[in-house]
Amino acid sequence: MGTDSMPAPQGIETGLDRTQELSRPGTYLELVHSWIVTVDHKRLGILYICYALVFLLVAGVEALMIRIQLFYPHNDFVSPYTFNRLFTMHGTTMVFLVGMPILFGFGNYLVPLMIGARDMAFPRLNAFSFWISAFAGLLLYYSFIGGVGLYGTGSAPDVAWFAYAPLTERPFSPGHSTDYWAIAILANGIGSIGTAINIIATVFCMRCKGMTLSRIPLLPWLYATVSFLVLVAVSPLTAAQAMLLIDRYLGGHFFDTQMGGSAILWAHFFWIFGHPEVYVLVLPAFAFANEIIPVFSRKAIFGYPAMVAASVGIGFISLGVWAHHMFTIGMTSFGNAFFTLSTMLVSIPTGIKTFNWLATLWGGKIRFQTPMLFSIAFLFQWVIAGLTGIMLSVSAWNWQLHNSYFVVAHFHYVLVGAIVFMIFAAIYYWYPKMTGRMLDERLGKLHFWLMVIGFHMTFDVMHFPGLLGMPRQIFTYEPDRGWTLLNQIVSVGGFIQGIAVLVLVYNLVHSYFRGVLAGPDPWDAWTLEWATTSPPPAYNFVVDPVVASRRPLWDLKHPEDPDSAFE
Amino acid sequence: MATVPLQHATQEGEWRLPSRGMVAMAGLITAESSIFLIFVVAYLYYLGRDVQGPTPREVLEIPYFGTVCLLSSSGFIMLAERAIEHGKIAAFRLWWGVTILLAAIFLGDTGLEWRKLIVHDHLTIHTNLFGTCFYSLVGLHASHVIVGMLMMLVTMVFALTGHLRAEHSYRVKVLALYWHFVDAVWVVVFTVVYVVGR
Numbered sequence: 198m199g200t201d202s203m204p205a206p207q208g209i210e211t212g213l214d215r216t217q218e219l220s221r222p223g224t225y226l227e228l229v230h231s232w233i234v235t236v237d238h239k240r241l242g243i244l245y246i247c248y249a250l251v252f253l254l255v256a257g258v259e260a261l262m263i264r265i266q267l268f269y270p271h272n273d274f275v276s277p278y279t280f281n282r283l284f285t286m287h288g289t290t291m292v293f294l295v296g297m298p299i300l301f302g303f304g305n306y307l308v309p310l311m312i313g314a315r316d317m318a319f320p321r322l323n324a325f326s327f328w329i330s331a332f333a334g335l336l337l338y339y340s341f342i343g344g345v346g347l348y349g350t351g352s353a354p355d356v357a358w359f360a361y362a363p364l365t366e367r368p369f370s371p372g373h374s375t376d377y378w379a380i381a382i383l384a385n386g387i388g389s390i391g392t393a394i395n396i397i398a399t400v401f402c403m404r405c406k407g408m409t410l411s412r413i414p415l416l417p418w419l420y421a422t423v424s425f426l427v428l429v430a431v432s433p434l435t436a437a438q439a440m441l442l443i444d445r446y447l448g449g450h451f452f453d454t455q456m457g458g459s460a461i462l463w464a465h466f467f468w469i470f471g472h473p474e475v476y477v478l479v480l481p482a483f484a485f486a487n488e489i490i491p492v493f494s495r496k497a498i499f500g501y502p503a504m505v506a507a508s509v510g511i512g513f514i515s516l517g518v519w520a521h522h523m524f525t526i527g528m529t530s531f532g533n534a535f536f537t538l539s540t541m542l543v544s545i546p547t548g549i550k551t552f553n554w555l556a557t558l559w560g561g562k563i564r565f566q567t568p569m570l571f572s573i574a575f576l577f578q579w580v581i582a583g584l585t586g587i588m589l590s591v592s593a594w595n596w597q598l599h600n601s602y603f604v605v606a607h608f609h610y611v612l613v614g615a616i617v618f619m620i621f622a623a624i625y626y627w628y629p630k631m632t633g634r635m636l637d638e639r640l641g642k643l644h645f646w647l648m649v650i651g652f653h654m655t656f657d658v659m660h661f662p663g664l665l666g667m668p669r670q671i672f673t674y675e676p677d678r679g680w681t682l683l684n685q686i687v688s689v690g691g692f693i694q695g696i697a698v699l700v701l702v703y704n705l706v707h708s709y710f711r712g713v714l715a716g717p718d719p720w721d722a723w724t725l726e727w728a729t730t731s732p733p734p735a736y737n738f739v740v741d742p743v744v745a746s747r748r749p750l751w752d753l754k755h756p757e758d759p760d761s762a763f764e
Numbered sequence: 765m766a767t768v769p770l771q772h773a774t775q776e777g778e779w780r781l782p783s784r785g786m787v788a789m790a791g792l793i794t795a796e797s798s799i800f801l802i803f804v805v806a807y808l809y810y811l812g813r814d815v816q817g818p819t820p821r822e823v824l825e826i827p828y829f830g831t832v833c834l835l836s837s838s839g840f841i842m843l844a845e846r847a848i849e850h851g852k853i854a855a856f857r858l859w860w861g862v863t864i865l866l867a868a869i870f871l872g873d874t875g876l877e878w879r880k881l882i883v884h885d886h887l888t889i890h891t892n893l894f895g896t897c898f899y900s901l902v903g904l905h906a907s908h909v910i911v912g913m914l915m916m917l918v919t920m921v922f923a924l925t926g927h928l929r930a931e932h933s934y935r936v937k938v939l940a941l942y943w944h945f946v947d948a949v950w951v952v953v954f955t956v957v958y959v960v961g962r
Contacts, residue, residue: 403781
């Protein structure tokens with residue numbers, strides 16, 4: 198890596214502002230203060246990512262406690278009440294405090310750099326969004342000590358991440374645990390909407406000269422799509438949480454079945470958010486793949502317009518599929534048919550994307566470095582996750598497997614196999630830009646292989662107890678069901694993944710101090726974030742960049758054969 | 765390295781981008797629209813599913829006066845926008861003031877309506893599903909009117925103290941866009957609550 202990076206152009210030394218490094222070193226307190234009051238998109242991006250990584254460890258520990266409890270039948274490692282809290286907090290944390298923040302973190306960091314802007318469109322709104330999300334995370338976890346229940350036993354929420362009504366109403370959820378859940382998600386939603394507005398305004402209004410819509414790199418394009426989805430899909434959740442709080446605090450009856458309220462309406466409102474949320478999480482993963490796969494294949498992305506169209510298409514179609522989470526609730530046959538077909542429709546744009554990635558790899562000079570390894574694994578795992586998704590979209594099949602471990606295995610295949618793998622790839626790919634140092638490649642490969650082995654042990658095997666009828670969210674099971682060995686393999690795989698994540702954490706800390714210096718462009722990449730120093734100065738670019746193609750750095754490095762000649 | 769502008773970059777004409785204020789406000793309106801949509805869906809879904817009265821037909825009266833005031837305020841705010849664009853601060857103050865006044869009248873009208881419903885008809889948010897949905901939806905809209913009014917009042921303070929000039933007309937326009945949205949939502953809420961729901 199880095200051997201064939203381009204020569205530093207003249208003028209970069211004189212152009213760089215070195216006042217910061219030449220000025221006197223600040224005290225520790227000043228450093229902390231500067232991070233707390235920062236409105237710099239790069240610092241906020243790093244704050245988002247660190248915040249998410251902390252909660253990744255927390256929610257990972259919760260997952261491992263679930264797996265210990267299920268290691269053998271009639272285990273009593275945790276009580277049934279604690280078990281309910283564990284899976285509720287695991288799900289809520291992973292979606293709202295890990296997935297969204299880490300993706301917003303990368304978006305914050307990369308979108309302005311990739312479009313050649315100085316900062317986000319609204320830097321202070323950006324800081325507000327981060328801190329309100331951080332507050333939401335603290336609020337949710339404060340419930341462990343603050344959410345005292347009816348007998349002083351209640352603590353964290355225990356209503357599962359979809360919190361079906363009327364379980365969340367006062368009579369069934371006394372105490373404050375559910376309030377913490379609702380208010381935390383409401384606050385988090387406000388932060389998400391703020392960030393989404395910011396990203397949309399940034400992508401469309403802050404582009405550097407020459408960056409027309411058809412030259413925006415795919416990552417900002419996909420983040421704009423995601424942000425649109427956040428606006429139309431997270432807002433319903435915010436509205437539903439407001440309704441829930443009206444019920445709980447003002448004595449309303451939205452989901453009060455005694456007074457004619459409907460539990461099904463909550464399910465609809467939740468999944469109108471819940472399904473697009475999957476795409477909110479997976480489209481950034483696609484965005485990372487769109488950037489990483491071409492660079493490590495040494496080819497331009499195949500079918501750029503089709504990739505943009507497919508991403509926007511996924512965004513739109515995903516708004517019309519939510520009730521495939523609700524086939525067993527009992528819908529009309531028209532409803533079943535509609536949501537089966539609309540769900541299957543998603544596989545067309547996702548198929549376009551998958552084939553375009555394969556076509557990008559085809560004939561490329563592939564470099565198998567850690568980011569690429571994770572991306573290749575992502576491709577395989579994403580296809581398998583998509584296939585079980587198509588199986589589950591068939592309502593008749595879904596009736597058999599609803600709320601079984603097959604479903605759990607399916608969505609973890611998406612969330613871990615696709616999204617987490619691409620997040621890891623993104624960490625390896627952009628860590629040099631963020632810190633100026635490379636992550637250790639040997640530790641990276643160790644991390645990758647542990648992760649692949651652990652992932653497949655856990656989530657391949659997890660399909661089978663589901664097919665054998667094991668329901669999700671159960672505290673324990675009978676020994677004669679034939680689920681024991683399968684559950685044990687799943688648990689062991691979970692611990693291997695846990696070790697893999699610890700290797701990553703060690704690598705992140707170790708390389709921050711000892712890593713090889715990266716230089717501005719260690720991967721010989723083509724998008725604008727590699728055109729500035731690593732880490733970039735606060736103002737990103739000394740001179741506003743001007744681009745003439747989708748790969749401005751390619752043009753710069755190969756003036757004899759520029760992309761712009763073919764556009 | 766982006767310090768070196770590319771040789772091939774031949775920019776014809778001016779580099780124009782959409783204004784971030786308008787795009788952001790459009791984004792906020794999109795998000796708010798989905799929030800309203802959820803409350804409207806709940807309202808329509810729960811129509812006639814109450815286990816006890818009062819029903820909308822028994823207690824609701826159509827708020828013609830407030831509606832006329834609120835909807836006409838959209839016209840006056842447009843006059844204000846035009847005035848500030850041409851630097852006519854006095855005219856701006858007048859039309860802006862009229863807009864705020866009309867919004868206040870609308871809120872007062874809603875307040876009287878709620879007073880009648882609560883004191884006379886004994887309909888609270890706790891009474892039945894209709895009460896829950898009605899106060900939530902109309903209250904959500906009213907809270908948007910209040911937010912819009914507060915922002916307009918702040919602008920009015922700037923206008924009266926002479927801090928608002930023609931070059932700020934763009935910001936006024938962003939705020940006016942929000943106000944048009946608040947008015948447009950009332951058309952939907954009015955139709956759902958007082959026409960369809962009654």
